[in-house]
Amino acid sequence: DGGITQSPKYLFRKEGQNVTLSCEQNLNHDAMYWYRQDPGQGLRLIYYSQIVNDFQKGDIAEGYSVSREKKESFPLTVTSAQKNPTAFYLCASSTRGRPQHFGDGTRLSIL
Amino acid sequence: AQSVTQPDIHITVSEGASLELRCNYSYGATPYLFWYVQSPGQGLQLLLKYFSGDTLVQGIKGFEAEFKRSQSSFNLRKPSVHWSDAAEYFCAVGDTNFGNEKLTFGTGTRLTIIP
Numbered sequence: 001d002g003g004i005t006q007s008p009k010y011l012f013r014k015e016g017q018n019v020t021l022s023c024e025q026n027l028n029h030d031a032m033y034w035y036r037q038d039p040g041q042g043l044r045l046i047y048y049s050q051i052v053n054d055f056q057k058g059d060i061a062e063g064y065s066v067s068r069e070k071k072e073s074f075p076l077t078v079t080s081a082q083k084n085p086t087a088f089y090l091c092a093s094s095t096r097g098r099p100q101h102f103g104d105g106t107r108l109s110i111l
Numbered sequence: 112a113q114s115v116t117q118p119d120i121h122i123t124v125s126e127g128a129s130l131e132l133r134c135n136y137s138y139g140a141t142p143y144l145f146w147y148v149q150s151p152g153q154g155l156q157l158l159l160k161y162f163s164g165d166t167l168v169q170g171i172k173g174f175e176a177e178f179k180r181s182q183s184s185f186n187l188r189k190p191s192v193h194w195s196d197a198a199e200y201f202c203a204v205g206d207t208n209f210g211n212e213k214l215t216f217g218t219g220t221r222l223t224i225i226p
Contacts, residue, residue, distance in 0.1 A: 042216040045214070090155065092155075
């Protein structure tokens, strides 16, 4: 079955450490997205990519970086510059004219 | 800039009772509108969408929503809730200039079902 796979489901980061969250889709979707979810704040867009080798900042891109070297993959790196990284991270994908389809998320915590 | 307001943070409904979750949006033109549902620790699942046409849209799991341009609203309804409907519900608006590439989400409404 087609879908979006996010890994790992739980991730722990030490202070000053970069961590990378994986997002892979086999839906042949062109666009991919990363959202951050905090309690009571809904989802906020971090980065999105409409085609390979191109991506745009969302509303809260500071302290994050992404790459889009393959259509299927859109990894998110949470850098040490992100001072409050504890959150639930959701990856989504879509194709033109169709709603976004979401993965099951990665919960990031600070040790 | 577009925005979405879900005025109810938490709603409690008895099983079998009717449900209405409120959503108001701010957008300059006719937007794309969505309702998603999220179970704890899971991703979001699309319930229904409005792009154009009939203002009453049917979705999965017996949900429906009505687009009211005059009230800038897109409220979600279900005539009889089931215990499995307990979850968090998010309304979202999409910028029609970008298709659905740029979604703005509301802060969500948590639904509790009591026996």
